[in-house]
Amino acid sequence: MAKKADRLPSPMMVANDLLWGGWSTFIVAAAVELDVFSSIASGARTAGEIASKANADEFAMRRILDSLAALKYLSRKGDRYSLSPQSAAFLVRESELYMEGIDQFAKSQMMGWFQLAEAVKSGRPLVPPGDDAGRAAFFSILVRCIFPLGFVAAKAAVAAISPARRARIKRILDVGGGAAPWSIPFAQTIRGARVTVLDLPPVTRITREYAAKFGVGDRYGYLEGDLRQVDFGGGYDLITLGHIIHGEGRDAGRRLVERSAEALADRGLLLIAEFIPNNDRTGPAGALMFGINMLLHTPDGDVFTMKEYREWLKAAGFKTIRTIATQAAPSPLILAEK
Ligand SMILES: C[S@@+](CC[C@H](N)C(=O)[O-])C[C@H]1O[C@@H](n2cnc3c(N)ncnc32)[C@H](O)[C@@H]1O
Numbered sequence: 001m002a003k004k005a006d007r008l009p010s011p012m013m014v015a016n017d018l019l020w021g022g023w024s025t026f027i028v029a030a031a032v033e034l035d036v037f038s039s040i041a042s043g044a045r046t047a048g049e050i051a052s053k054a055n056a057d058e059f060a061m062r063r064i065l066d067s068l069a070a071l072k073y074l075s076r077k078g079d080r081y082s083l084s085p086q087s088a089a090f091l092v093r094e095s096e097l098y099m100e101g102i103d104q105f106a107k108s109q110m111m112g113w114f115q116l117a118e119a120v121k122s123g124r125p126l127v128p129p130g131d132d133a134g135r136a137a138f139f140s141i142l143v144r145c146i147f148p149l150g151f152v153a154a155k156a157a158v159a160a161i162s163p164a165r166r167a168r169i170k171r172i173l174d175v176g177g178g179a180a181p182w183s184i185p186f187a188q189t190i191r192g193a194r195v196t197v198l199d200l201p202p203v204t205r206i207t208r209e210y211a212a213k214f215g216v217g218d219r220y221g222y223l224e225g226d227l228r229q230v231d232f233g234g235g236y237d238l239i240t241l242g243h244i245i246h247g248e249g250r251d252a253g254r255r256l257v258e259r260s261a262e263a264l265a266d267r268g269l270l271l272i273a274e275f276i277p278n279n280d281r282t283g284p285a286g287a288l289m290f291g292i293n294m295l296l297h298t299p300d301g302d303v304f305t306m307k308e309y310r311e312w313l314k315a316a317g318f319k320t321i322r323t324i325a326t327q328a329a330p331s332p333l334i335l336a337e338k
Contacts, residue, residue, distance in 0.1 A: 025106055027067050032103035036064070037073075037083060037091035045080040090148050096213065097148040101141050112296045119296050127297070132226070136202040143178030143206055149328065150181025150242050150273065156326035157271055157333055158185045166190055169237040173263060175244055175256065176227055178203060179210040180220070182242035182273065187216040198223040198230055228252060232263035239264060242273040246290065249300025254312045261316040264338045270318065272309065276331035279307045286330055309334055 031037065034054040044050045051061035065081050068074045073091070074081045083092070090099045115126045130138065158166070169190050174183035177197035187195050195216070197207045201224040211217040223230050227244070239260045245253035260270050275290040277283065287303050294301030306323070313321050313336045323332035 022110070024067075024071055025110070027064060027071070028073060029103040029106045031064055031068055031073070032091055034061075034064075035093070036061075036068070037087045038093040040074070040081055040083050041088065041092040041094065045082070047079065047081075050081065097151065099146075099148060100144040102145040105141055105145050116292070116296060123295075125296055125298060132200060133202075136200040139178065139200065139203050140206060143203060146243070147179040147181045147210065150178075151185060152328035153273060153326050153333060154182045154185040154240075154242075154271075156328060157182075157324055157335065158189050160324045160335070161269075168267070169193055169269070171236045171238075171265075172196070173198065173232060173236045173239045173260075175232070175239060175241050175260070177207055177240075177242075180207050181210075182240035182271065184211065184214045184216055186238065187211075187219055188214065194219050194221065196221045196223055196233070196236075198225075198227050198232070200224070200226070227256075232259055234263050235265050236263055236268055237265055238269045238271065240271045240273075242271070245272065245274055246294055246303055247298050247301045249294075249298070249302055250304070252300065253304065257309075257312045258316045261318060261338055266338065268338045270313070270334075270336045270338070272334040272336070273329060274309075274331060274334070275303045276306055276309070277303055279305045281305065284331075290330070306334075 034056060036050055036054065039050050039053040044053050047062035047065055048058050050065065051058040054061065065074060066076070069076045069081065073084055073087045075084065076082075089095055089097050091102075092098060093100075112127065119126050166186075166189065169186065170193055172183050172186055172193055172195045174180055174195055174197045177183060177199050180195070180197055183195045183197070187193055195211075197204060197211075197220060199207060199222075204222050204224055207220070207222070208217060211220040223233070228248075232239075241256060241260065245256060248256060257270070257272075264270065275287040277287040277291070281288065291303040294303070310321055313334075318336035318338055321334065321336045323334055325332045
């Protein structure tokens with residue numbers, strides 16, 4: 001009997017996904033909501049001190065803290081907790097890369113996932129696409145949360161372009177710029193460069209805030225409106241499409257690549273940041289699951305393979321296409337030259 005049981009597959013995969021899979025999201029979100037990371041940064045070290053700052057129960061807090069240590073958000077020596085580098089950079093209020101609002105955003109996003117089976121049946125998102133105001137409200141929260149993702153990856157992109165090549169970049173268009181993580185590192189490094197951000201008007205308020213905070217606001221200008229309709233203008237040396245195409249979908253995404261080619265000067269660069277599954281769509285799981293996220297939340301959004309991006313870029317007239325690997329991004333960045 002025991003021998004037969006040994007040959008059974010382990011139930012751990014199913015248990016991991018279905019019995020306790022989502023808990024870490026809620027533990028980290030609760031810790032952010034309780035300002036655990038900021039409290040530690042400001043000197044609280046023991047469960048008692050941290051609980052007292054959060055007006056929380058000490059023994060309940062200790063369980064959260066120990067779980068956070070097991071999840072590598074904290075470390076513990078004796079009864080004293082300290083921050084991991086990631087927590088210090090992204091989850092402490094005073095950090096310039098604080099992922100502001102990420103706890104509430106994480107929880108609100110979970111709600112849509114409860115309806116996934118129904119969305120798969122219909123093939124449509126269950127929540128109808130919002131109007132401009134609803135979209136702008138959603139993105140105004142999202143762009144603060146995701147700023148560090150783009151910012152750290154864009155620094156890798158800047159480093160991957162030679163100083164001589166960078167010196168040719170004078171005009172940048174950041175399409176759907178949000179808080180401008182994809183252009184700020186270029187503006188910081190290339191002192192004379194001017195950036196135009198195209199985004200919805202309420203979101204450009206946030207762009208202005210971040211551009212000023214990172215010391216480049218005086219070189220930022222704005223095109224406000226719907227990116228499907230606003231004329232990009234022309235003569236840019238670099239255009240960034242940072243996490244834009246997945247929300248637009250195949251046809252509109254391809255059109256964005258074509259419009260970018262038209263708006264670039266000769267030898268101009270297009271930087272694309274996306275979730276990119278392999279050409280057979282067998283992985284990575286994160287990129288494929290992001291496609292499901294788009295199914296749930298957008299009418300046409302999806303993820304596309306490198307083969308597809310290469311086809312679109314070549315057809316739009318780009319002559320060279322390279323990728324930039326960085327641990328800060330879910331997939332390699334694409335850098336194409338016209
Ligand atoms: C996923 S966010 C990416 C923001 C930024 N590029 C980043 O990576 O952090 C999508 C951005 O596109 C903007 N956006 C979405 N739909 C838009 C539209 N129809 N017209 C203009 N901007 C739009 C949003 O406001 C948001 O800033």
